[in-house]
Each structure stands twice: as C-alpha cells, then as structure tokens.
Amino acid sequence: MLSALKRPDTLRQDVLASLVVFLVALPLCVGVAVASGVPAELGLITGIVGGLVVGSLPGSTFQVSGPAAGLTVLVLEAVREFGLGMLGVLVLCTGLLQLALGLLRFGRWFRAISVSVVHGMLAGIGLVLVFGQLYTMAGVPQPRAGLDKLAGLPGLLGDVLDGGPPATACAVGAGTVAVLVLWPRLPARARLVPAPLAAVALATAVTWAAGLDLPHVQVRGLSGVIDLPELNDLASISGPLLGTAVTFALIASAETLFSAAAVDRMHDGPKTHYDRELLAQGVGNTLCGLLGALPMTAVIVRSSANVRAGARTRLSRVLHGGWLLVFVVALPAAVGIIPLPALAGVLVHAGCKLIPFGQFVPLWRRHRGELAILVTTAVGILATSMFEGVLFGILLAVVKCAWETSKVQVEVHELTDGRVLARLTGNATFLRLPRMMETLEALPKDRPVELDLTGLRHLDHACRTALENWAAGHHDAGTEPVLVREAVG
Template identity: 90%
Template sequence: MFSVFPAPKQPDALRQDVLASLVVFLVALPLCVGVAVASGVPAELGLITGIVGGLVVGALPGSTFQVSGPAAGLTVLVSEAVREFGLGMLGVIVLCTGLLQLALGLLRFGRWFRAISVSVVHGMLAGIGLVLFFGQLYTMAGVPQPRAGLDKIAGIPGLLGDVLDGGRAATACAVGAGTVAVLVLWPRLPARAHLVPAPLAAVALATAVTWATGTDVAHVTVQGLGGAIDLPEWGDFASLGVPVLGTVVTFALIASAETLFSAAAVDRMHDGPRTHYDKELLAQGAGNMLCGLLGALPMTAVIVRSSANVRAGARTALSRVLHGAWLLVFVVALPAAVGVIPLPALAGVLVHAGCKLIPFGEFAPLWRAHRGELVILAATAVAILATSMFEGVLLGILLAVVKSAWETSKVQVDVRDLTDGRILARLTGNATFLRLPRIMETLEALPKDRPIEIDLSELRHLDHACRTALESWAESHNDAGTEPVRLREAVG
C-alpha cells in the first residue's frame, strides 16, 4: 500500500502546497478552456481533463511536481481527429490511448522515450506551434480558419484585409492583440505583479474590458459538466479501424513523449524526488482512460503548469492534487464565469503559447555546431505544417535515423604502393551501403595492370551490401584478365 502523497516534513509545507495549488489552478483555468476551444470541442471537456489530471494523475506515483492536463501540443491532433472521426469517437480514441500507455508502462518502455532525437521533439513542438499560431490568428479575428496548414498561411493576406476593413473582425483582433501584449509585458512588471499568473491576468483584463465597454465579440459557450460528459457506447468501438488505431498510436506516442520530456525538464528545476518514467507513464495511461470514459480531451504533463508549481514553492504532490480540486469547485460553483470569457482573448493566449513552443533559442547554436540537427528540426516542423502531426514526426524520426547512420558509417580508404609492385587498399571504420559509392569509386580508379590487395581487417563493421559489392568487383576484375584482386581477412 503506497501513500498518495508524502506527509509534510516541515510546519509550513502544507501552507506552501496550498498556495502553490492556487497558483497552478489560476494558470490552468484559462489554458484548459483555451485548448478545448482551439481543439473544436466544448470548453467543459478541457476542464474535465484538467480535473482528472489533478485529482487522479496527481495522486498516483511517478512524478512529484509535474502537473497534467490538456496541452496545446495536442490541439492540432485532437482537432484533426474530431474533424475526421467526429466528437463521439474522441472518448474511444482517448480511452484506447490510455490503454496503450498502460501497456507501454507495464512493458517498461518509459525510459525509451528519452531515446527520441531532441531535434525531432523540438521540430514537433515547432510544427505544433506554427499550426497553433497561424490557426488561432483567424480565431483571434473571429474568422473561420482554413483546414490545411499551408492554407492557413496562404490566407493571411485575406485575413489582414478583413481586419483592416474594420468592423467586428478588427474589434475581435484588437481584443486578442491586447491579450498577447499583456502576456508579453507581464513578466517585465515588478515582482509583486507576478503573484497573478500572466494567462489569468491577460484573460481577466480582456474579459473586464469587453464587459465594461459592451464590445461585440464571441464568448465561450458553457453547458455545464453534466451536459458535456459523453460516455462512449459499445457501437463506437465497432468503428475501430486502421485509421482510428493509427490516430490512437499517434496520440499515445506524442502524449507520452511530451510527458516524459517535460518530466526531464521539471526534474532539473528542483532538488526533490526524481521522476520514475515507467510509473509516470502508467499514471498518464490511467488518467487518459478515465478522460476517455468521460469523453474528454487527452492529457499530458504540461511544462507551463509544472514549472509554475515548482516556482510557487510546492513541497509535495498535494499541490497538484489540490489544483484539480479547485478546478472542480470552480466549474461546479461558478460555471457561468467561464461563459463571460471572450474567445479572441483565449485565441491570444494560444497564439502566444504557439510562439513559445517554437524553440528560437536553439536555432543559432544548432546552425553553428550541428546544422544537420537544424535541418531535421526544420523539416519536421514544415512537414507537420504541410501534412499532419503523424507524418511530420515520422519524417523527423526517419531523417534522424538516416543522419545517425550516415555519421556512424564513416569509412576511410587508404591506398598505398608496396615495394613489390602490389597496391594495398586498406579500409577502416564502418563500411555500410551508405558509403558504398565512395568505396567503389576509389577502387575502380585503381590501375588494372597491377596486383591489388584489399585489407578489411581493421573494419569495425562490414555490412552485407558492401561485402557483396567488394566480392563482385574483385571477381569482375579478375575475370577481365587483369592482375588479380585479393581480399584479406574480411570481417563478418
């Protein structure tokens, strides 16, 4: 029997956890609503996921300070899934995602997520950020956004024209732009202002201004938790085909990777217990199963909320559990308060979040030292923007594997003239099919009227393609009636 959270060791630990939970609650509230709206689902579904992330995942072992809930990083994927399969299938997809995460946790796959190339992860976040940024620009202006990522970019001039023409689009854009301005400027204010989280301050100010001035903008639609919960039916599971299962795998891999990379980042922020990756994966799986049963959004650990939890002085896991309790109390006691939030303000929060997902700080160091990694990052981001999340991440992983194979298959061909008239070609390194053109060009340029010996004894690896090519070249060279070629000590 394990303890849900450790007992406070110091007299002020409980007070610190309660204060930290309130800070996380204030950060999570606008983000839960904003992510749901951007995903094309009722706002309540984002709040349900935040509640489950606090009360359920927060009480399970894995990470002490990491906070889970709906994430901007899954917004694009959820939106695509809802558009393709319908809102009724979302619960089934999220439930199956949780089951897959449980299986991965039980099989101890948690640690293997750390093997994913950092450039692919950064590219994934950048691609999500770009789709989120360009898509929410339309929502910020109260204009329907195009479906395809490239169409979102192509439509920007038309969107700009609508805003410049004035009217409701210009008003909505002003509210959203003001929200972004508050988010950008808030960290530069005196330390006392930081007691109020920037997202809450920005949304609250936008709400107050639109209410006080009677500004005509769209607002969040609220039905209450009871009306939003949509339990999956048995008939929905009959629709589980290859496309749906592919979406489930994508959900599970991306949510798990984002969670575990977030855990690694959060662990660097504090001196407390380290994250147990497999247990955290099990906790995420349990949370997503419950979210699926309730028909809510998928969850993942969120770095914004987690870092706010650590910086607010949380001592135990109690803070993240309490933040879920505050969300539940707020939604039950004050559901109408959500309905006064203007949509352009939430869009502004997500435009800002999209920009924060793009790792601008990585570009210059990668350009100076690891340009191949920068290519992978950019290719992954552009592919996500042009196609989909799944295809973009697959392309990034493929490029990372090819780059790694290319760099580890370095081979050196050293040609020397021996005193007895023979030519010695010594191969060192790793001879793979990727380096075969260079090897063959060097060998084919050797004189054909002298004995040739190819020394393979110092190769660390010789793959089947290279061995076959070398043997074929030696045979053809010998059959041509020229001086013979001998392979010395070929390795397996």
C-alpha cells in the same frame, strides 16, 4: 503526500503552489478545449482528472497534467474526421496504449527520440496553432489545412485593416498577447497573479466595460457534456481511428516524458520514474476517455509554475485539480463571460513559446544537420499532418545518424615489391558504397592488388557483395587475382 499533511510548513507551501497552478491552468484548460473544437467543459474535466487522479499516482512528483496545446491540432482533426461522439473512444484507446507501453517498460525508450525531432514537433504544432488561432483572434472561421491557414493570412490581414468586428476582436486578442509578453517584466508583487489569468481577466473586463459584441465561451455544465462511450461506439472502432490513437499515445507520451526531463532539471527533489509516469498518464487518459474528455499530457507551463511556486510534494498538483472541480461546480457561469479572442490570444502566445527560437542560431553554427531535421519536421507537420511530419523527421534523423556513423576510409599504399595495398577502415555500409568503389576501381589493373579489410568494424551485405564482385573482375589476364584479407572471426 502524507508528509505534507504532517508538516505545517510543507502543507502551507503546497496549498499556495496549488492555487498558483490552478490560476495558470484555468484559462489554458478552457482555451485548449475551444481551440480543439470541443466544449470548454471537456478541457476542465481533463484538468480535474490530471490533478486529482494522475497527481496522486507515482511517477513524477512535481509534473502537472492536463489538456495540452501540443495536442490541439490533432484533436481538432480527429473531431472533424470521427465526430465528437468518438472522442471518448479515441482517448480511451490512447490511455490503454499508454498503459501497455508502461507495463512493457517502454518509458525509457522515449528518451531515445532525437531532440531535434521533438523540437521540430513542438515547432510544427506551434506554427499550426498560431496560424489557426490568428483567425479565431479576429473572429473569422479558420481554414482546415495548415497551408491554407498560411495562404489565407493576407486576406485575414485585409479583413482586420478594413475595420469592423474583425478589427475589434483582433484588438482584444492582440491586447491579451501584449499583457502576456509584458507581464514578466512587471514588479514581483504584480506577478503574484499568473500572466494567463491576468491577461484573460483584463480582456474580459475591457470587453464588458466597453460593451463590445464579441463571441464568448459557451458553457452548459458538466452534466451536459459528459458522454460515456457506449458498446456501439466501441464496436465501430476502425483502423484509421486506431492509427490516430497510436499517434495520440506516442506524441502525448513523448511530450510528457520530455517535459519530465525538463522539470527534473528545475528542482533537487525526487526525479521522475519514466515507466511509472507513463502508467499514470495511461490511467488518466483511460479515465478521460470514459468521461468523453480531451486527452492529457504533462504540461511544462503548469509544471514549471508548480516548481517555481515552491511545491514540496504531490499534494500541490492534487489540490489544483480540486480547485478546478470546485470552480466548475460553483462558478460555471464565470467561464461563459470570457471572450473567445482573449483565449485565442493566450493560445497564440502559447504556440509561439512552443517554437524553439533559441535553438536556431546554435544549431546553425554547430549542428546544421540537426537544424535541418528540426525545420523539416516542423514544415512537414504544417504541410501534411502531425503523424506524417513526425514520421518524416524521425526518418531523416535515422538517415543522418546512419550517414554519420557509416564512415569508411580507403588508404592506398604503393609497396616496394610492386604490389598495391588498399586498406579499408571504419564502417562500410551501402551509404558510402559509391565513393568507396570509385577509389577501388581507379586502382591499376596490371599490378597485384591486396585488399585489407581487417580494419573494418562493420561490413554490410551490399558492400561485401560489391567488394567480392570487384575483386573477381578487377585484375587483367595474366595478373595475380586480388588478395583479400579479413579479420579472423
């Protein structure tokens, strides 16, 4: 960061990049907060901490942190269950857990999570976010459960088609989505303004010019929303709250580190140190918890904007936090004129981008098992909760891995002296036990049998016990017992 201050060209590039990231982050910080059921200022506080604090810490050079759409569903559920007053305690516990994971050097282990589980997690978050924000986009209260949101879509469509306020609000939200979709196709000069800012600004201008009566973001100022945790709050920490904090920490860490891997592929500069980045996120979330703000992760939208804008050092992400702070202090009323359907449109677009549509066809053609994991994880999140859906996806990935690695072949040979040789090769586990035993039980009982286990790389307890019982009871009276050969040692 000091090198940027010494070199004018680097400083200029970082300042320009910081402005781009600020313009991208502003509507997203507000939109994520509103969708999470908390005051808009809490999202801006998290963005400020992500820039000024996390941006100055080692770990990743170009990755930008702030409130993320990926945690919106979790935060909304947590606020409903524990109350807004306990959000700071929850985020504080999340930050402390991340600090512990970073100190224990767990950062690299997050890279071992199945990519299909991660894609399924993002797809599930995207689906819940899209289905929920469709209601907000029409100015209608959204159901709580994911399946209820899906089941209520026909009724929502009927409300919109009937006209009135829902139709007006939906038109503004749909127009916002249309701007976001079409913006990348405009000439380069027009695209100097980030798409989220342009979409929200146009929707706000149209709403004001047409005199539309739509719900707007409520703004009270930073002093009215910062809620420092008290000793009574810390003393009331319960098992369910800690379980939610663990979920926050794991998902936020996984999203951050997978984002880091994606950002590292976008530039030729210094690569991410995963354990340090995890520590930086822990510091940021601990501070956000003390301020009662939203949890943070590294955000791929802002990070990619930072790289594409030509950032050279960490200074760009630090400055973006400074711009957010100046905006909140100097122009807080500007946030209050933004119509909620416009922010809902931004989040509907963000939710759709979380769904990896480009992965479906390649996985169907080459890795259908991975596609099953992705879809199962996403559906599990939609039908139950984030934590249960991700756990089910991880369990399915482990079962798939165990099934594919536990391949055992049984080769039967007729020897010239009348004996039958059964040779086992591969990995003999309980998953392959039924088919393996079917082959062995079909061997003749009136002839000497030799069982060769020297080709096995692994033999688990279940298979060993089954083979011993089979060998002891397979031969007929008067026939030689089954001869078992195993590798020495």
